[in-house]
Amino acid sequence: MTKTKKKLETDFVPNEKAAHKSPFKRVVDFFFGGKNSNALSRPLAKWGWLFIGPVTIAFIIGFVWPFIQGIYLSFCKFRIVSDAEFYGFQNYASVFEDASFIHSFWYSALFAIVSLILINVFAFAVAYALTQNIKGSNLFRTVFFMPNLIGGIVLGYIWSMIFDGILSQFGTSILQNSTWGFWGLIILMCWQQIGYMMIIYIAGLNAVPEDMLEAAKIDGATKWQTLWRVTIPNVMPSITICTFLSLTNGFKLFDQNIALTAGQPISIQNGVPIKQTEMLALNIYNTFYGTNTAARGTAQAKAVIFFILVAGLGLAQLAYTRKKEVQQ
Amino acid sequence: MKMKKILAAILAASMCGCFFAGCNDSGGTTASNGGGTAANNSGGTTGSGGSVYWLNFKPESDEVLQKVAKMYTDETKVPVKVVTAASGTYEQTLSAEMDKSDAPTLFVIGNSAGVKQWGDYALDLKDTKIAKELNTNAYNLYDANGKLVSIGYCYECYGIIVNPDLLKQAGHELSEIKNFATLKTVVEDIHSRASELGFDAFTSCDMDDSSSWRFTGHMANLEYFYEEKAAGKTWTECPATITGxxxxxxxxxxxxxxxxxxxxxxxxxxxxxDPSNQFATCKAAFTVQGSWEYSAYKEKAPNAVMIPYYCGVDGEEKAGLNCGTENCWAVNSKASEADQQATLDFMYWCVTNKEASKLLVDSFGVMPYKNAAESSNAFLKNANDLTTKGNYVMDWATNYQPNVNEYRAALVSALNAYNADQTDANWAQVKAAFVDGWATQYQAANG
Known part of the structure; x- marks a missing residue:
């Protein structure tokens, strides 16, 4: 009991006074929980820029500026970035005429949904099992987490060898059938991501208040009821973050896609070759390095649409799962 | 507490260090890529002020090029920097490098698609000193307005490479092979006795990125070439459709x-x-490859000979090898005049200097220039011998493949399906990718 109480005391309590403070002080309060505000905020207000400055500059150089430039370039015809010619909405028009883009969109959507469900269900199950005081659970956690440390390209090639090692026994290969390509990619992503999501779920499960679990036990709730009525509502913040991560990861997937199948096989539909296992990011990449003089602008327009899509979906999902979170 | 402060200071310092390290990379990469002290002064501290920056696209030639660059710098004090794009990333590297203030002055535009993409950035090489050194116009690339965009610095050839020593072991002679029918007899005989002989007929026909171009790029050329030949003309630009x-x-x-x-x-x-290794270690008597593999084969298969693509076309007894090039120099039109002049001087030196052209010829192939060194490559000699005998040269019509990466990817996919199950229906898919795919990709590239 005492352990839980102590933990709750250290939790972040929003400072009501914060509303009247300068924006900078509010930032300071946010990071330091609004406590010790007098002792901490004065020197921080004076020297804070020194700490935040370099990161802000790096963020502007490495993210904000390229992002703005990227949006500008989506309205241009260009071969190199510093030599672009304004082209209007032509690029956006050609994006929607491109059947391969539409295909890769639906393919990515299907992939994102399936991988989201599988990764989260398995990650939660593994995390739940490993918080039940099993012997050697630390070892299991390490082993499950490890695939996440390998880069996507390497993983793609390793798994293509594994899959083809099996499929060649049947005289075929993962590059020949889009269904195998799809499930191959799902298996790969599950293998890589489950361990990562598991860590987040374990942190969430450990934070479920003991007194609630105890109360449920005293009230005679079964394990199943405790899981659904007490544990899951309490780990909703973890579920929010994990579903957000796996949804956006699913949409943004590139390395694994290019290394495992590179879009193969290709089928010709209405005279247009469609890469059956090409996801959005790979489609943008392939468009960018096509030979048409307008191809780069089109790819850039695709990238802007891609951003709006991923950001929109991610935010919508966040808003939805946030509503399900309970306040402790 | 003190410990904490020290730790915090170290962390803050290393963070700043990481950030500012990014601002200071030009000196580092130049030094490591330049090979030689002179390359470090790429800013141009020499009298004329010009310098050369060659963006090379063949990783296997990097070592030789660094050597040539150093030779030139030692001789003239003009800095030459050679940077080689990693295998298969030339287009990406070129896009990134051309955006820099210190852009390449010398780069490669190797085919008609390249002319379309990068032609605007190329200086017209007509009437330059190096253009006058050429002994043929066959390997140059022009744009639609007749601008000489890029100039061939060497040419290569490809065909079927045979190991005559292995043929002998199997009881055959190279002279037996005169056309497709005779090739087929020899090949099928060797394959049927492979376990007894200890070697097979052809090396593996891998369809991954490291090998599929031997078929979708090289062997496909025979179809385009004979189409050209039947029409009685050579392509000068990409045709909108092909007949197949x-x-x-x-x-x-x-x-x-x-x-x-x-x-x-x-x-x-x-x-x-690893088909290349299979041939080099005498596991197979035949392979489809190009003249650049000569150095890899010359030790274990010293008598290897390159023969034409025999494929059952009438009169193919008079066929020669597929000769052409993608090695064409273009000079950056946006570079400063001093750099352009330095680059042109360097190119001229490469094709006229005995030592340098010897090094380049051994690495690349024949250099079509009046005063360049002779090649010691046996496969290129085969090509010349066939031409002298009056056989026709098969030019590289394959260089006109529209939207080349996408076109070949579709072809690979169709060939994969055909390889798995050699039915007429699957071959129809290959035909669709080969013929209809051409028209589709032509539209995609030019629409």
């Missing part, structure tokens, strides 16, 4: 390769058999 009239001949040779090789046709999609 000679696809049956492509199929003849292709079937012969995949069905008489070390690896079964069903095992080719993801590759990994």
């Amino acid at each position: 009239d000679y696809l049956g001949n492509f199929k003849n040779l292709y079937d012969l390769c995949i069905n008489n090789s070390i690896s079964a046709p069903t095992e080719l999609a993801t590759g990994g058999h």
Whole structure:
């Protein structure tokens, strides 16, 4: 009991006074929980820029500026970035005429949904099992987490060898059938991501208040009821973050896609070759390095649409799962 | 507490260090890529002020080029920097490098698609000193307005490479092979006795990225070439459509390769058999490859000979090898005049200096210049001998493949399906990718 109480005391309590403070002080309060505000905020207000400055500059150089430039370039015809010619909405028009883009969109959507469900269900199950005081659970956690440390390209090639090692026994290969390509990619992503999501779920499960679990036990709730009525509502913040991560990861997937199948096989539909296992990011990449003089602008327009899509979906999902979170 | 402060200071310092390290990379990369002290002064501290920056696209030639660059710098004090794009990333590297203030002054525009993409950035090389050194116009690339965009600095050839020593062991002679029918007899005989002989007919026909171009790029050329020949003209730009009239001949040779090789046709999609090594270690008597492999083969297969793509076309007894190039120099039109002049001088020196051209010829192939060194490459000699005998040269019509990466990817996919199951229906898919794919990609590239 005492352990839980102590933990709750250290939790972040929003400072009501914060509303009247300068924006900078509010930032300071946010990071330091609004406590010790007098002792901490004065020197921080004076020297804070020194700490935040370099990161802000790096963020502007490495993210904000390229992002703005990227949006500008989506309205241009260009071969190199510093030599672009304004082209209007032509690029956006050609994006929607491109059947391969539409295909890769639906393919990515299907992939994102399936991988989201599988990764989260398995990650939660593994995390739940490993918080039940099993012997050697630390070892299991390490082993499950490890695939996440390998880069996507390497993983793609390793798994293509594994899959083809099996499929060649049947005289075929993962590059020949889009269904195998799809499930191959799902298996790969599950293998890589489950361990990562598991860590987040374990942190969430450990934070479920003991007194609630105890109360449920005293009230005679079964394990199943405790899981659904007490544990899951309490780990909703973890579920929010994990579903957000796996949804956006699913949409943004590139390395694994290019290394495992590179879009193969290709089928010709209405005279247009469609890469059956090409996801959005790979489609943008392939468009960018096509030979048409307008191809780069089109790819850039695709990238802007891609951003709006991923950001929109991610935010919508966040808003939805946030509503399900309970306040402790 | 003190410890904490020290730790915090170290962390803050290292963070700043990481950030500012990014601002200071030009000196570092130049030094490591330049090879030689002079290359470090790429800013141009020499009298004339010009310097050369060559963006090379062949990783296998990097070592030689660094050597040549150093020789030139030692001789003239003009800084030459050679940077080599990692395998298969030339287009990406060029896009990034051309955006820099210190852009390449010398780069490669190797085919008609390249002319379309990068032609605007190329200086017209007509009437330059190096253009006057050329002994043929055959390997130059022009744009639609007749601008000489890029100039061939060497040419290569490809065909079927045979190891005559292995043929002898199997009781055959190279002289038996005169056309497709005789090639087929020899190949099928060797393949049928492979376990007894200890070697097979063809090396593996892998369809992964490291090998598929031997078929979708090189062997496909026979179809385009015979189409050109039947029409009585050579292409000067990419045609909007092709007829596919000679696809049956492509199929003849292709079937012969995949069905008489070390690896079964069903095992080719993801590759990994290292065909080049198979030939170099005498595991197979035939391979489809190019003259640049000569140095890899000359030790173990010193008598290897390159023969034409025999595919069952009438009169193919008079066929020669596929000769052409993608090695064409272009000079950056946006570079400063001093740099352009320095670059042109360097190019001229490369093709006229005895020592330098010897090094380059041994690495690249024949240099079509009046005063360049002779090549010691046996496969290129085969090409010349066939031409002297009056056989026709098969030019690289394959260089006109529209939207080349996408076109070949579709072809690979169709060939994979055909390899797994050699039915007429699957061959129809290959035909669709080969012929209809051309028209589609032409539209995509030019629409």
